[in-house]
Structures are given as C-alpha cells and as structure tokens.
Amino acid sequence: MVEEVKPRVKVPKSAAAGEIVTIKALISHTMESGQRKGSDGNLIPRKIINRFTCDLNGVNVIDVAIDPAVSTNPYFEFDAKVDAAGDFKFTWYDDDGSIYEDVKPINIG
C-alpha cells in the first residue's frame, strides 16, 4: 500500500471543439474500510476518499460518492465533452477532512 496520498490525472493536451475526451484519474490512498481489525484486535478507523468531483471551467463533469467497498488507490476513467479551452479541476474529499486537488489545462485546436 502507498501511504502518502498523491493524485494523478491524465488529460489530453488539446481537443477539437465539441470533442469527447477520455480522462483518467487515480489517487494513491489506503481506503481503509473501517471493517478491519489491527494486530491489537481493535477496529482500524475508517479512512477513505468519500467523494470525487471533476469540473471543467466551473461546470461539473462528474460527482462520485464513494463507499468503503472501493479498493485501495481508486481509479476513475470517464468522458467529458470539451466545448472551449480551459481547466479541468479534480477534487478528492478525504474522511479526515483533507481535500486533494489537481488542475489540468486543455486547449482547443
């Protein structure tokens, strides 16, 4: 397991106007389910990414609610229609309140 949380996203550098592009987003995260017991017999507290969103120029593309059954290092692949150049903004919400963000620009051409 990778302990440090590190987001990675893959977005094409450019697209034709109106083109549908594939976006891949991965974050390294233990996704501790809260169901497991540690070596001391006590439950290990739940710590997962519970929500993932992607916006393009402020317009929401995808908003995912995540539950404990999702495995470590959650990976999302989805399509987005690009009408104008701008920034894809990715946000992951952690149970502990942390928010991880990444931004990738895309050009039209």
Next chain:
Amino acid sequence: MHRTAKTIAAFSLAFAGAALADPVEDTLVIEGGDGETIEIVTSAPAPAHLADVMDTIYSGWLYREDETRDLQRDDFDNPGMLYVDRGLDLWNSAIGKGGESCAGCHQGPETMAGLRAVTPRVDAKTGALMTVENYIDACVTQRMGLESWNWTGNEMKDMLALISMQSRGMAVNVAIDGAAAPFWEKGKELYYTRFGQLEMSCASCHEDNQGKFIRADHLSQGQINGFPTYRLKDAGILSAQQRFVGCVRDTRAETFKPNSDEFKALELFVASRGNGLSVEGVAVRH
C-alpha cells in the same frame, strides 16, 4: 479466461497427455508518459543453455488475462508506477546520515539504465553475487551510513522499482560464465531440487507443466523479467525473491530468506532463463 479454459479443454482432447504451452498471442507496446512508446519483447528464442528444455521463452505477461495485460499497456493504468514515483521522491531526498541523497552521487535515476538487465552479476572487486537490492544496500549502509533497509520493505522495493524502470525495454542479459558460473550452477541445482511435503521443484510447475492450470492459476514459465511486479493480489510491489518465497512455501517447505545465498543463486539462474526477453520495469501480474 473462459476462452483460454476452452482452448485448454480442446487441446487436451486433441493431444491427451501432451505438454501444453499456450500463452496468448499478443504484443506489448507500453504507452509511457508524454506520448513515448516502448516495445517489449515478450517472447524470444530460448537461450542456448535451455536448448534441451524449450524452444521459446515467454514473459509471464502472456499468461495473464486480458484485463491484467491491459493494465501494463499504459503507465497511467499501471499501479506499479505509484511506487516508482515514490522511489523517485526517495532518490531525491537527503536521507543519509550526512545529508547524502542518491541523486547527490548518481544524478538522475536514468544513470541506472541497464543495471536491472544484467543483474544478478558478480562484482569484480568483491567476487560477491550482487542483485539490484545488494547494490542499493551497499549504498545505504556504506555511503549513507544508515541501517540496512528491510529487504522486502517499502523503501527497498520503491527504489528497486525506480531502478528497474530505467532498464525497461532492454534485453535481459545476465552472464552465466566466468565468475558467475559457480553461482549459476548452484542456482540450477536449486531449480531442479524438490522441496517441501509436496516434493516439488521449480521445474515441476514452470518447466514440466507450464501452460497448464494449477487450480485456477495459469502456470507460466516463471520468468522474472517483469519483476519487481505489481501484484494485484497483494495490491503492492513484489520482488523476485519474494515471489520465490511464495513458491517454495506453496510446496509446504520451510523457505529460504530473501537475500539468502540460495535465493540469490536461484535469481541468477531464473534470470538467465529469460535472457533475450525485455526488462518490463514494473510489470502487472495477478
């Protein structure tokens, strides 16, 4: 999976009792970062020392399911790259007692290109058999003044993944003659020695029965050109010698330890069986 099983069944009817080798026919071109592509040799003529045993050597990649193979086609999809990234952070950080970092002596990790392809090898100065881990350990303990890293711990395997990646696409080419010969002979002896309550040698599965199924597992040739590998079952990186531990344990034997003389010799012998295949850097297996 189903198709493969059916193929096996069909072949079994046709050639009952014949040794089956049915890796899939597929080619591996990896899409790296920034649009670069790396062609990986996943099958090659067997090296001369295997002439009596097999004609063609196949990467374990060809024995895995479509979904698992696909994960290795794109670095973004390959979960092993998370560990390579982490290895790079470690490479650049001043972790030594006197503030030394790997980058301080070696510059970028790309200076390690080629190392993974020729190890294990015999060190000319000391006459010891050196794996990549042994080289890492020498730097960590002698140059950085640190305690040895746990042989199968995160730091060691992150660094191993990073260094192996630098040789991706290069042909495995370990020396088996000269100073390496006694180690290689020892490894060969271990490979053919039956261990454990089940009395199985490496060859029992990976030579005599490769291509067949052992319960749900498709037996490969046991090549280690893809190691260290991201193993889906462990959700983590696995070194070749760690895999050996798993194999020997499955024969219900007391296993050798990673970095034991036995496993180092075995790693040399098994690596030499893959001479001609590409180093896959960080492969994905199940």
